[in-house]
Amino acid sequence: xxxxxxxxxxxxxxxxxxxxxxxxxxxxxxxxxxxxxxxxxxxxxxxxxxxxxxxxxxxxxxxxxxxxxxxxxxxxxxxxxxxxxxxxxxxxxxxxxxxxxxxxxxxx
Numbered sequence: 001x002x003x004x005x006x007x008x009x010x011x012x013x014x015x016x017x018x019x020x021x022x023x024x025x026x027x028x029x030x031x032x033x034x035x036x037x038x039x040x041x042x043x044x045x046x047x048x049x050x051x052x053x054x055x056x057x058x059x060x061x062x063x064x065x066x067x068x069x070x071x072x073x074x075x076x077x078x079x080x081x082x083x084x085x086x087x088x089x090x091x092x093x094x095x096x097x098x099x100x101x102x103x104x105x106x107x108x
Contacts, residue, residue: 005058006080012057013081017042018050022059025073032068 013019021036033051037044051071054060058077063070 006084008057009059009077009080012053012059015050015053017046018054021047021050022054022073025060025071026075030063030070030072032070034068036071 013022017040021040024036024039025031033044033048036051037047040047051060051062055062055071058074060071060073063072
């Protein structure tokens with residue numbers, strides 16, 4: 001059974017270290033594993049493992065140049081997350097509007 005891409009995206013971003021790596025790549029652009037490791041506060045193998053998870057989720061891509069691997073963010077991969085939060089915002093806005101209407105009727 002193939003996992004739902006949204007589940008993979010949410011699971012990938014649920015980890016604070018992976019989120020921080022993704023945010024750094026979004027903010028600072030392409031980075032080598034060495035540079036990411038220097039700022040991550042964890043070992044290089046751990047950073048590489050986290051980057052592998054982000055890559056499988058489609059959030060980053062890698063580019064090999066000599067002995068170094070460069071990673072860059074793919075912010076467009078967040079589209080399912082943005083769609084989901086928009087749907088949830090609409091759902092809750094509707095609920096709050098109905099609650100407000102109910103409270104107004106109760107006050108009358």
